Amino acid sequence: MMHIDRRATARYFLLPELMPRIRELFLTGFEYIPFFIAAVFSVVGLLPSTHPYMNGQNIGRFGIRHVIVEAARRLTWSWRHIDQILLFATIVLGMVIVVIQLLFLAGFIFIQPVFASGIPTNIVGFITTPAPAHDLAFMMLDMVFGVPEVFNSCVADTSIQCVNGAGDPVSGVAIDGSGDTVSWGMDPATFPMAAHDGLHAMFNLYSISLLVISTMIFSYLIVTVIAETMQTGQPFGKRYNHVWAPVRMVVAFGLLMPISQGLNSSQYIVLYAAKYGSSFATQGWLLFNNELNSAFSGTANTPMPEADNGGTGSENLVATVQNPQITALLQFMHAAKTCAYGEAIKEYSRSEGAYSGIDGSGDLDETIAGSVGMYLVKDATAPSAALHLDDSTAINTLYSNAINFLNGAQIANIYIGIKEAGVASKEYLGGVRPVCGHLQMKISDPRSVSNQRDAYELIQKFYIGLLREVWFDTYDELTINYVKHEFSASSKFYDVNSVVDPSSLASYFKDTYSLMVDLLLNGDTASTVFTLSGNTISIPAGGVRKLMADGGDFSMDSGVAARGWAGAALWYNRVAELNGKFVAVSNAMPAVIRYPQVMEEVAQLKAKGAGTVDIQTRFKPEDLNGSLSGGDEAFRLATAYWNSYFYWQKSGAMENPHMRPSGNSLIDIINALIGTSGIFNMRDDPDVHPLAQLSSAGRALIDASINNLTRATAAGASGLLISQASQGLGTTAEKLGSFLVTIAMLAMAAGFVMYYIIPFLPFIYFMFSFGGWIKGIFEAMVGAPLWALAHIRIDGHGLSGRAALSGYLLIFEIFLRPILMVFGLLASISIFSALVYVMNMVFDLVVANAGGFDIQKEMTGSGTPNLGTMRNSVDTFFYTIMYAVIVYIMGMASFKLIDLIPNNILRWMGQSVTTFNDQNENAAEGLVGRAMQGSQQASQGIGGSLKSFMK
Incomplete structure (x- = not known):
C-alpha cells in the first residue's frame, strides 16, 4: 500500500507538481528499450533466456549500457559466431547514430542555422507573403471569391489603396474633363461586394444540400452495417474497417459543416491551400532575385542575367x-x-x-x-x-x-x-x-x-x-x-x-x-x-x-x-x-x-x-x-x-557595308528598303541576351519597313523610286512596286514576330497558366464538398480510402502549382536562351554551307576559290525570315514548360490526377497563333492598299 503522510498530502493539493508531470511525460516509457535489446541479443545466443535481463520483473532496473556491456562480455570473436558479431555491431552502430541525431537536434534547437539570404528560418516563414496587400494572386483570389480575413489584399482591405504597375492609384481617376471620378470596379466601399454575397449564398445552399445528402448516405451505411452483421454473424460485417471507418465519418461531417460566409470546412481548406501555396511561391521568387542581387554584388537586381562581359547583368x-x-x-x-x-x-x-x-x-x-x-x-x-x-x-x-x-x-x-x-x-x-x-x-x-x-x-x-x-x-x-x-x-x-x-x-x-x-x-x-x-x-x-x-x-x-x-x-x-x-x-x-x-x-x-x-x-x-x-x-x-x-x-x-551597290538593281532596292545585312548581324554580340537581341532586331526591322516603305510609296506614286530597277529588270513600275511592297511586308511580319510575339511569350504563357490556377481553385471550391462525401465509406484502409485520395492530391496540386509555374518560367527562359545562343554560333555555318560555300577552304586558300556560292543580300533577307521562324518555334516549345511542369509533376509521386487546367486547350498557344494570322492578314491588307496606291 502506498504510504501517505501530511507532506505528500499538502504537496498534492497545494503544488502543481510540474517536474513530476514533465518527468512522467518525457522520461517514462524508455525502460522497455533495454529489455527489447536484450531480447534481440537472446535470439542469437548472446544472452541466455534465463538471464535476469530477460525477466520482465526487472524492467526499469537496468539500462542500455548494462545490456550492451553484458553482450560484449559474452561475445566470441570467431567466424563461427559471425551472426552474433554482425548483430552486435549493427545494434551498437544504430545506437551511435541515434546519439549523433540527438546531438544534431540539440544543435538545431540551440544554434541558429546559417541559411542563404532570404530563406525563412521557420515553417511559418515559408507560407507567409511579405506584402499581401498588393500581391497579384491574393488580389485575384479576393476578386473572385470575396472571403474576408483570408487573403487580406487591397481589394479586401478598403483602407489600402490598390495601385497599378506604375504605382498610381487605380480609383478616383478623373473622366471626361468634368471633374467627376470613376472608381475601379474591384475597389468597393465595402467588402465583400454584392456579387460575392450572391456567390456565398449559392455555396451555402450547395453545402447544406450536400450535408443533407451525406446524412442520407450515413443512414444507408448504418442499415448496411446492420444487414451485413446479421448476414455474416460478425460485428459490423466483414467490410467494416474498425479503425478508419469511424474516423472517416467524423472527418466527412466536419468537412461539410458550414463555418462562415456560407462556406464549409473543406472549402476553407482549399482557400488556405491556395494562400499558403501562393506564399510559398512568392518566397521562392523573392529568394531567387535576392540571390541574383548578391551574385552581382548589389548591381542590377535582374531576374535574367547572362555571361558577365565586364558590365552588369542588366547591361x-x-x-x-x-x-x-x-x-x-x-x-x-x-x-x-x-x-x-x-x-x-x-x-x-x-x-x-x-x-x-x-x-x-x-x-x-x-x-x-x-x-x-x-x-x-x-x-x-x-x-x-x-x-x-x-x-x-x-x-x-x-x-x-x-x-x-x-x-x-x-x-x-x-x-x-x-x-x-x-x-x-x-x-x-x-x-x-x-x-x-x-x-x-x-x-x-x-x-x-x-x-x-x-x-x-x-x-x-x-x-x-x-x-x-x-x-x-x-x-x-x-x-x-x-x-x-x-x-x-x-x-x-x-x-x-x-x-x-x-x-x-x-x-x-x-x-x-x-x-x-x-x-x-x-x-x-x-x-x-x-x-x-x-x-x-x-x-x-x-x-x-x-x-x-x-x-x-x-x-x-x-x-x-x-x-x-x-x-x-x-x-x-x-x-x-x-x-x-x-x-x-x-x-x-x-x-x-x-x-x-x-x-x-x-x-x-x-x-x-x-x-x-x-x-x-x-x-x-x-x-x-x-x-x-x-x-x-x-x-x-x-x-x-x-x-x-x-x-x-x-x-x-x-x-x-550593308547597302553597297551590287550591280543588280533588285538587290540594291531590297537593301535600300530593309538593310538586311545589318539586321542579320544582330547575332554578332554573344554576351547580349537573346530576348534583347530579338526585340532590338525586330524593332529595327519594323522601323526600317515602315519608314522606307512610306518613302517608297510616296516616291513610287510619282515614279521616282522604281524607274531605275524597272530599267534593269525590263518590267513595269507597277509590277515592281507591288513586288517591293510584298518584300517590305515580309520584313514587317518577321519584325512583328521578333519584337512583339517572342518577348511577349513568357508573359502570355505565365498569365494564362496563372488564370488556369484560379480556375482550378474555383473547381476545387465546387468539388471540395464532394471530396468530403467521398470519406463516407466503411471499407478500405487509411483516412482517405480509395475514393478520397484524388481529392487530397488535387488540393496538394493547388498548393504546389504556383512554385512549379515559377520553376517553369525560369526553366523556359534558361532553355530558350541556351537554344538561341547555340543557334547563333552555328547559324552562319549552316547558311554558308547551304549553298556549298566552304568557309575554312576559302580562309586557308586551299582548293579552287568558290566565292560564287557565297550568299548575297537577297539570301540574307530570306534567311533572316527563316531565322525569325526558327526562333519563334524554339520560343513556343520552350515557354510551354510553364504549363507542362505543373501539369505533369505529380507523376513523380506515382499519381496521375487530371486538373481542370490540364483539360483545357493551350489558350496561350492559340492566342499567339491567332496573332500571327492577324498580322499576316493585316500585312496583306496594308500591302494591297499600298499596291493600289502605287498604280
Whole structure:
C-alpha cells in the first residue's frame, strides 16, 4: 500500500507538481528499450533466456549500457559466431547514430542555422507573403471569391489603396474633363461586394444540400452495417474497417459543416491551400532575385542575367544597335549649306553690292537680315514661333531652350531658310521661308530637361549639337565654290578653276560622324568627350546603351516584388520594351522632309515631263534651262546644288557595308528598303541576351519597313523610286512596286514576330497558366464538398480510402502549382536562351554551307576559290525570315514548360490526377497563333492598299 503522510498530502493539493508531470511525460516509457535489446541479443545466443535481463520483473532496473556491456562480455570473436558479431555491431552502430541525431537536434534547437539570404528560418516563414496587400494572386483570389480575413489584399482591405504597375492609384481617376471620378470596379466601399454575397449564398445552399445528402448516405451505411452483421454473424460485417471507418465519418461531417460566409470546412481548406501555396511561391521568387542581387554584388537586381562581359547583368539585356545611316543627313546638309551660299551670292550678282549673309572672311553670317539660318519652328500662330539655332549659345542652354520651345511636342520641325516678317502661314511655320530645306526630328522624351531620362537627353542633345556642328563648321570652302562656279563674275571668292572636290572629303566626314554616333550609342570602355561647335558633350563609358541598362528599368524594384510570384512574368516585358525604345531613340536622327526649293522644283518638273525619273538623278537640272520659275538664275543655282548633292554619290560616300551597290538593281532596292545585312548581324554580340537581341532586331526591322516603305510609296506614286530597277529588270513600275511592297511586308511580319510575339511569350504563357490556377481553385471550391462525401465509406484502409485520395492530391496540386509555374518560367527562359545562343554560333555555318560555300577552304586558300556560292543580300533577307521562324518555334516549345511542369509533376509521386487546367486547350498557344494570322492578314491588307496606291 502506498504510504501517505501530511507532506505528500499538502504537496498534492497545494503544488502543481510540474517536474513530476514533465518527468512522467518525457522520461517514462524508455525502460522497455533495454529489455527489447536484450531480447534481440537472446535470439542469437548472446544472452541466455534465463538471464535476469530477460525477466520482465526487472524492467526499469537496468539500462542500455548494462545490456550492451553484458553482450560484449559474452561475445566470441570467431567466424563461427559471425551472426552474433554482425548483430552486435549493427545494434551498437544504430545506437551511435541515434546519439549523433540527438546531438544534431540539440544543435538545431540551440544554434541558429546559417541559411542563404532570404530563406525563412521557420515553417511559418515559408507560407507567409511579405506584402499581401498588393500581391497579384491574393488580389485575384479576393476578386473572385470575396472571403474576408483570408487573403487580406487591397481589394479586401478598403483602407489600402490598390495601385497599378506604375504605382498610381487605380480609383478616383478623373473622366471626361468634368471633374467627376470613376472608381475601379474591384475597389468597393465595402467588402465583400454584392456579387460575392450572391456567390456565398449559392455555396451555402450547395453545402447544406450536400450535408443533407451525406446524412442520407450515413443512414444507408448504418442499415448496411446492420444487414451485413446479421448476414455474416460478425460485428459490423466483414467490410467494416474498425479503425478508419469511424474516423472517416467524423472527418466527412466536419468537412461539410458550414463555418462562415456560407462556406464549409473543406472549402476553407482549399482557400488556405491556395494562400499558403501562393506564399510559398512568392518566397521562392523573392529568394531567387535576392540571390541574383548578391551574385552581382548589389548591381542590377535582374531576374535574367547572362555571361558577365565586364558590365552588369542588366547591361547584357540591352542589345547593341546598328548605327543609323548618317550619310543622307550629311548629303542634305551639304546641299543646304550650298543653298545658303547661293542665296547670299545671287543677291550680289543682282546688285553687285554686299554679299548678303556672308561676312568678310567668306563664312555664313546669320545675323545679317535676309540671310539663311537654321530655325526650330512650330505653329505660326504661337507667340514665339521660331527659335534660331545659332552657334553662340552653349549647347546645354540651346538644348534646354529647344525643349522649352517645343513645349511637349514630340516632332521637331527644323527649317533652313530665311525668316521674314509677314510670311507666317501653314507652309511657312514660324515666319520662316524654308528655301534651303526642311528636317524633322522625333523627340523621344519631350519632358522638361530636369525630368528627362539621361539616355534620351544625351541622344537628343547630341543630334541637335551635330546639326549645328555640320551647319556652321564644315563644308565652307567646298560649298562656296560650287555656287561661285556658276556665278563666275563674282570676284570676291576663289578662282573658278580652284573648286575643291577631293574624293576623300565626304568619306572623311561620313567616317568621323559615324564613329561619333557609334560611340554615343554603344559606347567605349572609357568615357569620351566630343567637341561640337566649340561645346563639349561627354559620353560615359558604355554610351547610351549603358545608361539605358542602368536606368532602373531592369531592377526588381519593390513595386514589382510586392506583386509576388504572379508578377514574375511582368519583368520580362521590359526587355522588349526598353530595347524597342533604344532602337527608336537611336533612329530619331533628323530626317530629310524637303530639299532646297529649287531642287524640289527640278524633281517635280522632271517627274511631270518623263513620267518616271531615276532617283539618282532626279535633282539634275539638265535640259530645264528656262523652265524653272526663277529663270536662268534659278537654273544656275539648281546646277550648283546638284553638283553639291551629286558629289556625295560620286565620291562613294553614300555606300555602306550593308547597302553597297551590287550591280543588280533588285538587290540594291531590297537593301535600300530593309538593310538586311545589318539586321542579320544582330547575332554578332554573344554576351547580349537573346530576348534583347530579338526585340532590338525586330524593332529595327519594323522601323526600317515602315519608314522606307512610306518613302517608297510616296516616291513610287510619282515614279521616282522604281524607274531605275524597272530599267534593269525590263518590267513595269507597277509590277515592281507591288513586288517591293510584298518584300517590305515580309520584313514587317518577321519584325512583328521578333519584337512583339517572342518577348511577349513568357508573359502570355505565365498569365494564362496563372488564370488556369484560379480556375482550378474555383473547381476545387465546387468539388471540395464532394471530396468530403467521398470519406463516407466503411471499407478500405487509411483516412482517405480509395475514393478520397484524388481529392487530397488535387488540393496538394493547388498548393504546389504556383512554385512549379515559377520553376517553369525560369526553366523556359534558361532553355530558350541556351537554344538561341547555340543557334547563333552555328547559324552562319549552316547558311554558308547551304549553298556549298566552304568557309575554312576559302580562309586557308586551299582548293579552287568558290566565292560564287557565297550568299548575297537577297539570301540574307530570306534567311533572316527563316531565322525569325526558327526562333519563334524554339520560343513556343520552350515557354510551354510553364504549363507542362505543373501539369505533369505529380507523376513523380506515382499519381496521375487530371486538373481542370490540364483539360483545357493551350489558350496561350492559340492566342499567339491567332496573332500571327492577324498580322499576316493585316500585312496583306496594308500591302494591297499600298499596291493600289502605287498604280
